[in-house]
Amino acid sequence: MANTEQVVAEATGSDQYLTFQVLGERYAVNILDIKEIIEVTQMTRVPMALAAVRGVMNLRGNVAPVIDLAQRFHETPTELDRRTVILVVQIEVEGEWQVMGMLAQEVNEIVEIQADQFQPAPEFGAGIRQSFIRHMAQLDGRFIVLLDLARVLSVSELSVHLGDDDRSSERMPAE
């Protein structure tokens, strides 16, 4: 049984991880979660959205939100330069596939991390919210965070919009 799993894992390359940087820190996500990596394109600001929602972009005719990881992790907007990239991922939200972009400072490389290298997330000290961390792994003598995309891109957290409270009176029936 274990053997089969291993074979499948190797065949699908699920032990390959893309590493990238956000505010100088290295993070990794499974390569299978990444649909593509694109240059920063024109993004349209969405009024009243959280700062972590950088905007929406045109991805070959479809409109997808772009989440600024620096803002999401550390409340600091990513400064755009020529190395800034958007990692396009697809996550499942209530049974629907949703394409989203993640704004990262730069991509580094693809590394292999075996399941036996996984370590649990520390209670504190990893620099970001513990719930964003799926695993920790040691790579070249340094710890690297393997992100939990479902949490990082949680629709219920990101769909909160500003002005909800102070506009509540306007949501009363008009007239």
Next chain:
Amino acid sequence: MDDLTQTFIQESEELLTQMEDALLALEDEPGDEEQINSLFRAMHTIKGAAGIFGFDPVVDFTHPVETVLDQVRSGGRALDDELAGLLLQCKDHTAALVEQITGVGEIEATLLADGYTLLEQLTGQVQAPAVAADAAQEGVVEQEPVGPPHWLITLKFHPDALRNGIDPVSFIRYLGNLGDVVDLILHHDQLPGSDAFDPESCYLGFDIIFHSDASKQEIQAVFEFAEDDCDIRILPPAEIECAFEQMMDELPDDHTQRLGEMLLAVGAITEHELTGSLQQQTEQATAEAEAPVLPVGHILVEQKAVSRELVDKALDKQQKAKQKASHEASLIRVDSAKLGRLINLVGELVISNAAVKLRVEEQGLGELSELVAASEHLVEEIRDNALQLRMVQIGDTFSRFRRVVRDVSRDMEKEIELVITGGDTELDKTVVEKITDPLTHLVRNSLDHGIEMPQERLRAGKPAKGTLSLNAYHDSGHIVIQIRDDGAGLDATRIRAKAEAIGLVKPDQVLTDKEIYQLIFAPGLSTKDKASNLSGRGVGMDVVRRNIDALRGIIDIDSEPGTGTTVTIHLPLTLAIIDGFMVSARGERYIIPLSMVEECVEMEATAWQVDEDRRYVNLRGEVMPYLSLAEFLQIPHCHDDHRRESLVIVRIGHHKAGFVVDTLHGELQTVIKPLGRIFSGFRGISGSTVLGSGEVALILDVQGLIQAATAQMQLH
């Protein structure tokens, strides 16, 4: 099987699968509210849909199950393993019921018995076989002694009848086996003088008034042997005539039938009469080649085989069937997914055409601009035609409610008439599909809560018969659907009391009646104390509101105590491509659906009095609330901040407001792209589109903005 039944089967299957999933999920995570709600919703929806189709056994079974689930939902009953197991069985049983009723049209006795056992276990009460009792009662009612109907039989024997061994009296006597001969008139006018009298010839005719339940065919059979020697006319009694007409109405009109076949099918004429008249027709045609051939109907009427009314009715029916057949013959059934793909492609074409146009303008390629304009024009037409493919008339949806109204009036002993207007108003098929459920809820609410019992109505000085009207019309790029009843109207005091009871409003809050009426769209608010078979569990109206919101529509309710309630729904005609009007504020571009734009005026014009504090302008004497798009959408300042501002006046129904913008860019075709889950709850933005430049522009949620503007004006 027709499409509607097919839909019902599919929906039931889906709902039952959801129910099973939910039950299984609840085993892992007991008390999960969402799952319990989904259980309840499954039973509730199946019950409602089965009600529409008149699948009573399904309604009778799902109703008690729903009641139990309602108790579970309100915390009145714990969902333990035993109950979960029973509910799973209920799910299977419902599936079996749906399968049988849609397949063979009735339920086997063993299955019904299983249902009662299941319900006993579920509710702990003995479920009297209510259906059987009902049926028995109904049977009694139908057999009310009205007495067998009167037939008129005319017999005219040929002179040779006696010679051929026919004894007229024996036939009349034999009639006695089928019923009673009430009266008999003897016709002896053919009797010759005594010198010409031939004792072996028959000169007699009879008119017989005959009391019998027998069918025309059975009566005809009595005279089978005399057919060659006697002219026989059998005229049905008036009641039967009515029955014939009714049956004629009920004949399926999916294919054209010949007149004779139709009359035969309802039993108005016999096979013999038909062949006789057809033969006469042929004979006549061969005899007088020049003379016009009399239609069969005419011959039959002349022969007094059927009444003229019935023939006319049949001819009418035939005509309609012909029209329908020719109409259907020109239709092609297309998978709606194919249309969806076509419309998506047209959308892409619109965008890429816009990109070409932009490039041509940028490069100043003058000679190309004409070509681009021509192709733009074509693309526009293709777009309109493609969208038109998905347009269907709302009439079919409205007609579904005839049955509901009839059944409800019967069940509740109310007298209700359904009046449908504007059935030919067209809207997008996808919108139609999504509007059916909310409409069902609204119609049921009107029938159940709105229209009063006949006695009550008479006491209030209204006609005993209540009227429910469904109306549809187009208004500025929207379809407007109205559901109006002339019932008691909404009881603002009770709604308010209920809303206070569930903590929706505070006792000291000042609300207008209209605002109170809007509260019925809040979750969990039902003023009917007892849940009826129809509605009144408080799941309806909030779901209705959510469905309408999801369609980017608005729902308004207006009520006059004692006079009735009107629910008005405004819906966009399509969900795919619209004509947009682009504006910008502080450099950000936004699109307003063109159909909602009334006019654009310059903001600085001194002609309009602008009240900055109270946020309204005096537009030709009309108080117009307005809001600044830049401020409302919190657009950051940029350098070319200051511009000549314009005011865009928008309208939905009778709600109007103005938006202050910096620049008017003009019209453009807008392909609506969904904005994704993150933005689903956003007020102010309803969608997005891709511009020719590849940039994404957001589409304004005009309804939300009008409400905000109106509220802002009232706050100040």
